[in-house]
Amino acid sequence: MELLSHAKKHGVRSLLLQGLTFISVLTSAFMIWxxxxxxxxxESPVVVVLSGSxxxxxxxxxxxxxxxxYSPIEVGEVVVYKVDEKPIPIVHRVMKVHTESETGKQFLLTKGDNNSADDRGLYNPGQLWIQRDEIIGRVKGFVPYAGMGTIWMNEYPQLKMGLLGALCVLSLFSND
Structure with missing residues (x-):
């Protein structure tokens, strides 16, 4: 009922303009990504560390x-990789590198700094090495704790829904 009174007060044109503004913000964010x-x-230039590994x-x-x-990955680099069976990318350090002499293809063994064993248990069944094409990227920089909001929204879905609802209401009823 309040939406109808707002539409009468400000006009349908104003509501459409606010809707288009909201869509343009989303489109701009997608284009930047x-x-x-x-x-x-x-494929993912920014990731949040989800565990203490x-x-x-x-x-x-x-x-x-x-x-x-495109340069070869070296031992000691921190990489983010994704295996077929796991939906979430893994952030770990390269412990060993094997390069085929004929093709130059790289195979990597990774391990979390805080883990006692290497990642072979995380790879696909029967897989002993991560292939270079499974690497999403190498870590080049970081911002400490800036991704905690993302973690909280994933752990508490009602927080995510509340925030999305508040943003929608604000975008509809703002005068700018």
Missing amino acids: KGLSLFTNS MEPAYYRGDILFLHNG
Whole structure:
């Protein structure tokens, strides 16, 4: 009922303009994300650390900036990779690198700094190495704890719904 009174008071044209403004903000954010993806050669140029497996290098909630260059990956680099069976990318350090002499193809063994064993248990069944094409990116920088909001919204879905609802209401009823 309040929406109808607002529409009568401000006019349908005003509501449509606010809706278009909201859509343009979403479209701009998507274009920025895709532009960053092209620039960094990574499907996900920014990720949030979700576990403590990389402590003390990176803590839960840190935002990592990735780049996926074409140069060979070296032992000691922190990479983000994704295996077929797992929906969430994994952030771990490269412990060993095997390069085929004929093709130059790289195979990597990874491990979390805070884990006692390597990642072979996380790979697909029967897989002993991560292939270079499974790497999403290499960590090039980070912002400590800036991603805690993302973690809280995933752990408490009602917080996410409340925030999205509040943003929608604000976008509909703002005068700007």
